[in-house]
Amino acid sequence: MKNSRLEQIxxxxxxxxxxxxxxxxxxxxxxxxxxxxxxxxxLEEENVVIRVRNGAYSVAxxxxxxEEQFVQRFSYxxxxxxxxxxxxxxxxxxxxxxxxxxxxxxxxxxxxxPDDKYCVISNSLNVATELLRKHSPEVVxxxxxxxxxxxxTIGSSTLRFLDEINIETAIMSTTGFSLEGGFSCGAxxxxxxxxxxxxxxxxxxxLLDSSKVNKNMPYIFTDLDHIDYLVVDKNFPKxxxxxxxxxxxxxx
Amino acid sequence: MKNSRLEQIxxxxxxxxxxxxxxxxxxxxxxxxxxxxxxxxxLEEENVVIRVRNGAYSVAxxxxxxEEQFVQRFSYxxxxxxxxxxxxxxxxxxxxxxxxxxxxxxxxxxxxxPDDKYCVISNSLNVATELLRKHSPEVVxxxxxxxxxxxxTIGSSTLRFLDEINIETAIMSTTGFSLEGGFSCGAxxxxxxxxxxxxxxxxxxxLLDSSKVNKNMPYIFTDLDHIDYLVVDKNFPKxxxxxxxxxxxxxx
DNA sequence: TACATTATGTTAAAAATGAACAAACCGATA
DNA sequence: TATCGGTTTGTTCATTTTTAACATAATGTA
Numbered sequence: 001m002k003n004s005r006l007e008q009i010x011x012x013x014x015x016x017x018x019x020x021x022x023x024x025x026x027x028x029x030x031x032x033x034x035x036x037x038x039x040x041x042x043l044e045e046e047n048v049v050i051r052v053r054n055g056a057y058s059v060a061x062x063x064x065x066x067e068e069q070f071v072q073r074f075s076y077x078x079x080x081x082x083x084x085x086x087x088x089x090x091x092x093x094x095x096x097x098x099x100x101x102x103x104x105x106x107x108x109x110x111x112x113x114p115d116d117k118y119c120v121i122s123n124s125l126n127v128a129t130e131l132l133r134k135h136s137p138e139v140v141x142x143x144x145x146x147x148x149x150x151x152x153t154i155g156s157s158t159l160r161f162l163d164e165i166n167i168e169t170a171i172m173s174t175t176g177f178s179l180e181g182g183f184s185c186g187a188x189x190x191x192x193x194x195x196x197x198x199x200x201x202x203x204x205x206x207l208l209d210s211s212k213v214n215k216n217m218p219y220i221f222t223d224l225d226h227i228d229y230l231v232v233d234k235n236f237p238k239x240x241x242x243x244x245x246x247x248x249x250x251x252x
Numbered sequence: 253m254k255n256s257r258l259e260q261i262x263x264x265x266x267x268x269x270x271x272x273x274x275x276x277x278x279x280x281x282x283x284x285x286x287x288x289x290x291x292x293x294x295l296e297e298e299n300v301v302i303r304v305r306n307g308a309y310s311v312a313x314x315x316x317x318x319e320e321q322f323v324q325r326f327s328y329x330x331x332x333x334x335x336x337x338x339x340x341x342x343x344x345x346x347x348x349x350x351x352x353x354x355x356x357x358x359x360x361x362x363x364x365x366p367d368d369k370y371c372v373i374s375n376s377l378n379v380a381t382e383l384l385r386k387h388s389p390e391v392v393x394x395x396x397x398x399x400x401x402x403x404x405t406i407g408s409s410t411l412r413f414l415d416e417i418n419i420e421t422a423i424m425s426t427t428g429f430s431l432e433g434g435f436s437c438g439a440x441x442x443x444x445x446x447x448x449x450x451x452x453x454x455x456x457x458x459l460l461d462s463s464k465v466n467k468n469m470p471y472i473f474t475d476l477d478h479i480d481y482l483v484v485d486k487n488f489p490k491x492x493x494x495x496x497x498x499x500x501x502x503x504x
Numbered sequence: 505t506a507c508a509t510t511a512t513g514t515t516a517a518a519a520a521t522g523a524a525c526a527a528a529c530c531g532a533t534a
Numbered sequence: 535t536a537t538c539g540g541t542t543t544g545t546t547c548a549t550t551t552t553t554a555a556c557a558t559a560a561t562g563t564a
Contacts, residue, residue, distance in 0.1 A: 002542070021520090032544050037521075047317045052304050053520070053552075059318045065299045066315035125393075129377060132400055141377075141405055143395025143413045148384055153393055157416060161395045164409060254511065273551090284513050289552080305521075305551070 002039075005031065009039055013049050017061035020054050080209045080233035085109040087252055088171060088231050091205055092118070096168035099197050100127045102152040103173030105207045113137070121165060123158060123193060125151040140165070147187075154189040162196050170201035172222075176215035177208055179243060182224065184217035191219035198222045203229070210235040224249060257283065261291055265301055269313035272306050332461045332485035337361040339504055340423060340483050343457055344370070348420035351449050352379045354404040355425030357459045365389070373417060375410060375445060377403040392417070399441075406441040414448050422453035424474075428467035429460055431495060434476065436469035443471035450474045455481070462487040476501060 005028060012027055013019045019027075024036050040056045043049045049056040085108035092098065095117050100106050102124030110127045113120075115136045122128055123142040131139050144158030172194060174183040183206065185191050198204050198221070206227050213236065224247060231252045232241070241251050257280060264279055265271045276288045292308045295301045301308040337360035344350065347369050352358050354376030362382045365372075367389075374380055375394040383391050396410030424446060426435040435458065437443050450456050450473070458479050465488065476499060483504045484493070493503050 034522090034545080035543055038543085050302070050304065050309065050314060050317075052302065057302065059314055062302060062311055062314040063318035065302075066311045066318075069299045069311060125377060125381060128398055129381075129403070132398060132403065139398040140409075141393070141395055141398050143393055143405070143410070146380055146384060146391040146393050151381070151384065153395070157392075157413065158395070160416075161409065161413065164412075286514080286553095287512055290512085 005035075006039055006043065009036070010043060010048055013043075013056060013058045014060060016058075017064075018055060018057040023055070077209050077211050077233075080211075080235065081105040081207075082108050082112075083233050084207050084209055084231050085112050088205060088207060089113060091229060091231070091252070092169065094118075097121065097166055099167045099170040099201060100124070101170070101172045101194065101197070102127060102150055103207075105209060106171055106173045109171055109207065121167065123153045125153075142193075147189075149187075152190070152193075154187075154193060158193055159196055162193070162200065165200075167197060167201040169203045169205060170197050172198065172204060172206045174206065174208060174212060174221075176217035177212050178214045178216055179224075179240060181216040182220045183222050183227075184220045186217045186219065188219050191221040194221040198226050205229040205231060207231050208236070209233050210237070213237060213240065257287075258291055258295065261288070262295060262300055265295075265308060265310045266312060268310075269316075270307060270309040275307070329461050329463050329485075332463075332487065333357040333459075334360050334364075335485050336459050336461055336483050337364050340457060340459060341365060343481060343483070343504070344421065346370075349373065349418055351419045351422040351453060352376070353422070353424045353446065353449070354379060354402055355459075357461060358423055358425045361423055361459065373419065375405045377405075394445075399439075401439075404442070404445075406439075406445060410445055411448055414445070414452065417452075419449060419453040421455045421457060422449050424450065424456060424458045426458065426460060426464060426473075428469035429464050430466045430468055431476075431492060433468040434472045435474050435479075436472045438469045438471065440471050443473040446473040450478050457481040457483060459483050460488070461485050462489070465489060465492065 008027065009019070009024060012024065021033060021036060025033065028036065040049060040051050044051050044056070047059060049058055050062065081104055084105055088109050089112050097119045098121065100110055100120055100122045102122070107126055107130060110130045113131070115134050117136065119138045119140065120131055121140045121142065123144070125146070128139050128141045131137050142153050142158050142161050144153035144161065145155040146152070147154050175186055176184040185194065204227050206229070208230055210233055224244070227249055229250045229252060230244060244251050260279065261276060264276065273285060273288060277285060280288065292301060292303050296303050296308070299311060301310055302314065333356055336357055340361050341364050349371045350373065352362055352372055352374045354374070359378055359382060362379045365383070367386050369388065371390045371392065372383055373392045373394065375396070377398070380391050380393045383389050394405050394410050394413050396405035396413065397407040398404070399406050427438055428436040437446065456479050458481070460482055462485055476496070479501055481502045481504060482496060496503050
């Protein structure tokens with residue numbers, strides 16, 4: 001019965017991410033406070049929880065925090081990016097084959113992508129692992145040399161791989177954008193892949209948070225003519241928006 | 253000066269994984285206990301640390317624990333596997349191109365692989381991300397459909413990709429092994445890739461912990477004739493070892 | 505300079521914790 | 535069944551930790 005109690009506690013904490021002594025007391029009204037304390041001590045020894053004042057956290061929960069922290073450290077404009085990601089999910093047709101580019105905004109998009117029948121292609125390890133946590137989408141990962149910067153596969157073999165597949169919709173990101181300079185990024189090999197993807201895709205959706213506007217990076221990978229939809233946040237400059245719409249690009 | 257203090261504390265905790273109030277007091281002799289407490293509260297708000305009795309942990313540190321727990325949950329025979337991985341590192345030549353199979357033993361191997369000039373190829377996302385944490389090896393990831401089970405790429409495109417590359421040494425794992433049944437695994441597509449890798453590799457090193465011995469899985473991917481080295485743990489049955497050595501396989 | 509805001513120190517009261525001991529429980533054995 | 539050893543649980547209490555509240559100092563700002 002000790003074991004079943006430990007299991008119960010463990011289950012509760014895993015489920016809720018944490019628990020206070022009061023909560024656990026309610027869960028197990030017939031045991032004393034001290035017993036619960038001792039139980040948590042044991043679970044702490046097993047690295048299942050970590051005890052804090054008034055209760056304990058599940059280590060898994062804290063694992064999530066780590067991740068969150070990690071993502072946020074390298075990412076600014078988080079709420080804008082999430083907003084863009086959210087809007088983008090509404091543009092996706094069912095059943096299609098989607099390419100998802102690497103980048104923080106696209107990663108948020110991957111996270112929000114409903115659990116439906118898609119086939120997703122990506123060259124980003126982060127996007128792939130994110131999607132694999134869900135149940136449904138089939139994930140195809142492009143092969144190639146893995147770049148340490150941003151955990152994407154690049155190189156000639158990646159391009160060749162790309163040759164063999166169809167892309168319905170491409171969800172792209174960019175490092176820089178301006179009306180004159182088009183869409184640009186910082187590495188040649190990345191740029192090559194982005195270009196190739198855009199060339200193959202029937203529908204191209206570009207995610208563009210306002211921090212990217214009027215920045216130019218060395219390698220241009222596409223211009224406005226190849227973009228079907230541009231999803232932006234609420235801080236996006238109106239002037240540019242109007243200019244874009246006059247060129248028949250749907251700005252969302 | 254508040255910020256620099258926060259930085260100092262953060263740094264200390266990130267480095268040591270945790271800190272007690274006493275330690276921090278020693279680090280910062282000119283501030284009061286209360287200030288340190290407040291600082292830790294702030295860092296807790298930022299998800300950098302989590303406070304416990306007497307001090308705080310770095311969330312990153314706990315992240316590691318989670319991982320450890322995660323690995324151990326799905327993995328038995330941990331010490332044997334680490335032993336095997338350790339031995340295997342000594343068999344590796346400098347400068348070669350190594351294929352690393354998926355599997356928990358091979359993952360430990362990847363973790364222990366010295367930070368030298370190699371080029372590593374793998375179809376396992378776990379192996380790849382593990383290696384990318386280090387500085388040096390170039391990592392090539394095979395493309396293809398990603399299998400949710402074990403996070404490896406599989407399928408015909410993976411095989412085609414494999415055609416294009418050279419493999420000097422292959423570090424392989426197996427799910428089952430017996431003298432009669434050879435090396436076997438549970439999925440056809442996995443088996444196809446393992447076979448292809450072994451066919452290409454100049455030197456094949458098989459990691460085999462004793463829990464696999466005399467287990468047979470449906471798909472045989474190779475037999476003893478293709479294996480150059482077999483790295484086993486100390487519980488490996490002596491009889492089988494002798495039999496193998498009589499067949500000219502180096503058992504380590 | 506004067507004021508507002510923030511940061512820090514001090515203290516005391518509240519609380520959480522762990523240690524020690526006692527009671528209950530359990531299984532095995534005679 | 536009685537009894538013994540071990541384990542688990544409960545209770546109490548002293549200790550330590552924590553927090554809240556207030557006072558003081560520092561800092562920024564008009």
